[in-house]
Amino acid sequence: HGIKLQNVMGSLKFTWGNILKKSGSIMIGTSPDYDMALYTLCFLFRRGNQQCQVELDGCPISITSYDFTWNNKVHIGTIYPTAGPPSPQCGRQQ
Numbered sequence: 001h002g003i004k005l006q007n008v009m010g011s012l013k014f015t016w017g018n019i020l021k022k023s024g025s026i027m028i029g030t031s032p033d034y035d036m037a038l039y040t041l042c043f044l045f046r047r048g049n050q051q052c053q054v055e056l057d058g059c060p061i062s063i064t065s066y067d068f069t070w071n072n073k074v075h076i077g078t079i080y081p082t083a084g085p086p087s088p089q090c091g092r093q094q
Helices: 032-045
Strands: 002-005 009-016 019-027 052-056 059-070 073-083
Touching (some): 009 073, 032 073
Antiparallel strands (some): 002 009
16 A cells, blocks of 8 residues: 655555555655765754755755664664655656
């Protein structure tokens, strides 16, 4: 079960080690290198309440990231994409 945003992002639920992840999201058609670079930049410059606003193939996407501190060092807690509003170039599909 999931929602697809054109051919650039998907939202899905899955089970990992007998634990249900109710909502997860992935970007479609991008390389792992691109994802890591984008997520790193968003983490460094837009942590917490500020989201990174990006556009992929005309589709608006927000990247959210949160940190945590452990042993006096800042670490990535989570980073994930969410779909922006539908646009003429980009619509949601079930």
